[in-house]
Structure formats: structure tokens, C-alpha cells
């Protein structure tokens with residue numbers, strides 16, 4: 001299976017390790033992974049800020065870059081959701097592009113969704129020791145139905161205990177530029193999330209979207225809390241920073 | 248009601264700084280109506296509930312597609328059964344019509360059951376100014392009327408108040424010893440209201456639905472006050488939005504199955520009151536005069552636009568019950584009648600985009616609202632549409648526009664982008680402390696807040712090299 005890896009702009013800049021973990025997981029699932037070189041951003045910031053033109057320009061660029069990939073996979077529910085759910089909306093007024101857009105969006109997947117439902121992965125390469133809670137980041141959960149997939153994969157890891165925390169489906173308050181524009185509201189929401197994480201008593205909270213990770217981790221640290229915040233790809237690949245069971 | 252939505256930020260900040268309100272909100276968030284709905288859906292069967300949502304969506308959609316036809320039919324049927332049907336284009340028109348009715352029938356006191364539309368048009372203020380005493384009889388509305396406040400939730404108007412606050416209010420207004428037991432307090436309110444029911448000569452109700460087929464109005468309530476309001480006084484005015492008309496009783500039965508479940512988790516509300524015409528010959532009860540006032544108030548402007556979906560709303564409140572922003576800032580922050588996600592769309596649509604700039608922006612687009620909406624309104628998409636309209640009309644700050652333009656310019660030029668991100672990563676790394684945290688961000692100070700302990704968050708610093716660079720090195724075999 002040939003898979004185009006959409007690294008996502010945030011992973012590229014902030015946490016390259018997540019990109020490599022995704023690569024490891026896809027390769028160990030038997031995929032041939034290509035990483036289109038010129039990729040930058042899927043256009044979501046423009047789309048969510050009401051700048052259709054900016055979003056469209058970046059979407060067109062991405063479509064060209066990934067068009068020859070039979071599958072497109074991103075370690076992010078929000079970027080995969082942008083392509084899968086919102087690209088067709090973005091191009092709803094350009095019938096000439098729409099067929100191409102649909103064709104691409106239908107074969108675009110969030111990483112754990114792809115591993116479970118397309119690559120049929122039942123065993124992951126990594127090991128992990130400790131207890132974790134899974135936070136269901138919004139776009140993955142509600143736009144793509146990512147809920148059971150990461151849990152199913154995490155459940156195959158021997159040393160890992162998954163605890164469900166209260167409010168695991170409640171937004172952490174990131175919301176892209178919302179976090180900067182409405183800092184105080186966003187911080188309040190992050191605080192509620194941190195409360196749930198802390199009271200679930202786990203060593204680490206695991207999720208599938210880097211934006212939310214930065215929000216949660218940034219708030220936890222500011223509160224003086226050291227609970228680790230990990231991307232599901234890093235955990236599954238066994239590359240999570242500070243993993244005691246690291247290969 | 249005069250919109251205060253332009254002050255969203257300040258109001259939200261006040262709400263977050265108010266410990267009593269925060270406590271009330273977190274009580275609401277942790278259990279409350281959201282949980283009751285979830286139980287009701289589980290009971291009904293999630294799959295069956297999805298089908299019900301689709302059916303409800305289709306009914307509302309069908310009603311709106313031929314709204315003119317259904318309104319005409321409603322008018323014909325209601326008039327044939329002895330009711331008067333009036334139309335108001337604006338809030339002022341609506342108030343004027345009610346005042347004319349008051350003058351015609353020599354009305355001194357109006358008893359009201361809950362109506363968001365009457366809040367929308369500012370009916371209580373208009374009545375008081377004309378010397379007619381309006382008395383809210385829904386318990387929540389009664390409480391906020393005593394407190395001279397606006398509702399903070401469309402079905403639980405006093406949800407922002409704690410029991411203690413209500414105890415104080417009652418003690419102050421009822422002139423009786425302060426009580427803190429809820430059943431006792433309810434009894435006391437009921438006694439106070441009874442006198443009003445008996446002396447009110449006008450009953451004003453809202454209308455959850457208007458059935459075209461029979462010319463009937465329907466309200467769903469839990470306290471029975473709606474039934475008193477619509478039957479006891481000499482005159483009954485039902486005031487509601489023109490979009491509330493639905494074709495048939497069959498349609499109504501579907502909507503009545505989904506509305507209470509979505510709102511309060513009830514299989515059916517305690518009361519579903521139907522009113523069709525005035526008291527007829529041989530009827531034991533009912534008003535001598537029955538008037539429907541159908542208000543436009545900006546609704547027809549939405550028909551045929553990208554925002555038309557919003558008119559499907561059946562005012563259940565589920566979107567706000569599940570909204571993490573609403574649960575943080577409360578209903579009053581939104582500054583008008585309709586709070587939460589539905590208000591974030593309706594308010595700018597009705598009072599003007601420029602008068603409610605923050606509302607469609609102050610949302611994470613998390614989608615919790617649209618997945619519970621009984622008529623499947625794509626609320627986040629509509630907020631995005633309003634954001635686009637703000638951009639098109641030049642209503643966004645210049646710095647924000649510039650930032651986005653720059654981002655998109657670089658992101659379209661991979662070579663430059665690679666250099667720019669390399670630099671950004673380097674610069675951010677330089678600002679971080681030993682544990683990899685950045686305390687303050689020069690160009691996104693919103694992220695870190697002002698630097699005070701309670702505010703904002705740190706920014707976890709980038710790892711050091713971009714994926715792009717590391718991957719290129721790996722491919723070269725480095």
C-alpha cells in the first residue's frame with residue numbers, strides 16, 4: 001500500500017518526532033510511505049478564520065502534491081478532517097475541482113483510523129509502561145468518528161493501562177487561533193481539561209492532535225503539573241519522550 | 248431587548264471572575280441537562296434517535312422551503328376557527344400590535360408564560376411603559392423578572408442563579424421569612440403567582456409550533472403555568488416567530504418526540520398545550536379572544552441564504568448545554584436573548600454582523616453543538632460563514648488579516664517556508680527555559696497571557712529541527 005504522509009505544519013515545526021513515529025507505524029503496517037517534499041499546511045487557519053481564498057490556495061497546492069497517492073494519512077484528526085470534511089465544502093462553488101477534491105478527500109485518513117480500518121493493524125511495534133488517559137480531540141472525534149481506533153491499538157500494548165477520564169470528549173479550549181484571540185476563555189477551558197486529567201491520576205494523557213497537546217501541556221506546566229502529554233503515534237511506535245519501556 | 252453583544256469580551260471576563268456564577272455553571276456542566284439528554288437518547292436507542300433527528304430535520308426543512316404557503320394555510324385555518332392572525336415585521340411592530348390589543352380590551356395586567364420572542368422584541372418594557380403590568384409566570388422567568396435580569400438560557404432562564412440567590416430574592420419580594428428548601432420556595436412562588444393568574448386580563452404565551460393544517464398553536468411546558476395563561480384571561484395572545492409554522496399534526500408528533508428529549512431528557516414534557524381559536528359555544532373554558540402575532544424580526548432575510556439552516560431551530564437549548572464556551576462564560580456574556588452556539592449565529596443575523604463581532608469568533612468549532620442539535624443545524628459551519636462575511640466586509644482587525652495573509656503567502660512557497668520555519672523554530676528555542684517551556688510569546692501574547700500565574704499557558708518549545716530538515720537528512724543517509 002502506497003501512503004502519502006501529511007506531516008502537518010505543526011508537527012513539522014514543533015514535534016518532528018510525531019512525524020517519524022507515524023512513519024514507523026505505517027511502515028511496520030507494510031505500507032510504502034512517501035512524504036511529498038513541498039508540503040506545508042492544509043489551509044485550515046484560513047478556513048476557520050473566514051479567509052476562503054487563502055484556504056483554497058493552500059488546498060489546491062496540497063491536492064496537487066498528494067493526488068497520486070492512493071492513500072493520504074495524517075497524524076492529526078483536525079488536518080485529516082479539514083481534507084475529508086471541509087475540502088468538499090471549500091470547493092462547493094468550483095464544480096471543475098470538486099470531483100478531484102472528493103476523490104482525494106475520500107482516501108484521506110487520520111492515522112489510527114487508517115491503521116485500524118484500512119491497514120487492519122492488530123499489533124503495534126512499540127512498548128509502553130504506565131497508565132494513560134485518552135483525550136478525544138474534537139475534529140477527529142466528531143468529523144471522522146475517531147474514538148475506538150486509538151483505544152483498540154493502545155489496548156494491544158502490554159504494559160499500558162488505559163483509564164477513561166471524565167469529560168474525555170470535551171474540547172480542551174485550543175480551537176486554533178481561538179486560543180490566542182480568546183486567551184482567557186481558552187485558558188479556563190484548558191483548566192477544566194487539566195482538572196480531569198489530574199483527577200484521573202494517570203502518568204500521561206495521550207491524544208492525536210498536536211495543537212491540543214500544546215494547549216494542554218502548556219497549561220499543565222504553568223500549573224506546575226508534570227503529567228506527560230503524548231501523541232498517540234509516539235506511544236504506539238514506542239518513541240514517546242520519557243517512555244520507560246523505550247526500545 | 249437592546250443587544251449588548253458588542254461587549255462580549257468584557258462580559259465574559261466578568262463572568263469568569265464571578266465565583267458564584269462559575270460554581271453554578273460548573274454544576275450545570277457536570278450534570279445538568281446534557282446528562283439527562285444522554286440518558287434519554289440511550290433509552291430511545293441511539294440509532295433510532297439518529298433517525299428521529301433526520302426526520303425532524305426534514306420536517307423543518309420542508310416547512311421552510313414553502314414557508315409562505317404554510318403561513319397562508321395557517322392563517323386561513325386559524326381564522327376559520329375563530330382566532331385572529333396578525334403579522335409584525337419588526338420588534339416595534341410586534342409591541343405596537345400587543346399594545347393596541349391592550350388598549351382595545353382595557354387590559355391592566357398581562358400574565359405571561361415563557362416566550363423568547365417576547366424577550367427578543369422587548370415586550371415587557373413596552374407593556375410597562377404603556378401602564379400594563381407584565382407578570383412572568385414561568386418559575387425561571389419569574390425569578391429573573393424579580394431580579395430585573397435577562398434570561399441566560401433559552402429553556403432554563405435562571406440557570407445562572409444558585410438556590411441561595413433565589414432564597415434572598417424571594418425573601419426580599421414576597422415579604423415572608425427566608426426559605427431554603429426548594430419545594431417550599433416553589434410553593435411560595437406558586438401562591439404569589441396564583442393571585443396574578445386570577446387578576447390577569449391578558450395571557451401572553453409563546454408558541455413552540457404553529458400547525459398549518461389546523462391553525463393551532465402549541466406550547467410545551469413543565470409547570471402548568473402555560474395552561475393557565477392560555478385559558479384563564481379574557482384575551483390570549485400567542486406571539487412567536489414566523490418560522491415556527493409546520494405543515495401537519497403528524498409533523499408535530501415527530502417534533503414533540505424529539506424536542507423534550509433534546510431539551511430536558513424527558514420523553515414528553517409535563518404539558519403540551521394546544522390552542523385552536525377562541526372559546527367556542529359550549530366550550531367550558533378558554534379566552535374570549537385569541538390572537539396570533541407572527542413576527543418576522545429579520546427571519547425572512549435568512550431565507551434563501553447560507554444561513555437558512557438556522558431557521559430550523561426549535562429552541563431546545565441542547566447546543567448551549569453541550570457548549571464548552573457557554574459553560575465557561577454563561578448566557579449573559581452573549582449580550583442578547585439567544586446565547587450559546589445558536590445565539591452565536593442568530594444574534595449577528597438578527598441584530599447585524601457589526602453589532603456582534605465576537606459571537607461567531609468566540610467558538611472553538613468543536614462541533615459538540617451540531618452533533619446534538621435535534622434538527623441537525625451545522626452550527627460550526629454557520630459560524631464559519633459569518634466569519635467569512637466579517638472578512639468580506641472588512642470587519643476583522645488588520646493585524647489578524649495581515650498575519651493570515653503572511654502565513655498563506657509563505658505556505659504557498661515551500662522553499663521560503665522551509666527557511667522561515669527553520670528560523671522560527673530557532674527563535675522559539677532560544678526563548679525557552681531548561682525544561683523546554685516558553686513563558687511569553689511576543690507575537691501571540693494571547694497564548695501566554697500577560698504572564699500572571701493564573702493566566703494563559705506556557706508554550707512548549709519546538710524540538711529543535713523541523714521534520715522537513717530531519718527527514719531530508721535521513722534520506723541522504725545522515
Ligand code: SF4
Pocket residue numbers: 559560561562563564565566567589616619620621622623624
Ligand atoms: S440550534 Fe439546535 S440544539 Fe440549539 S436550540 Fe436550536 S434546535 Fe436546539
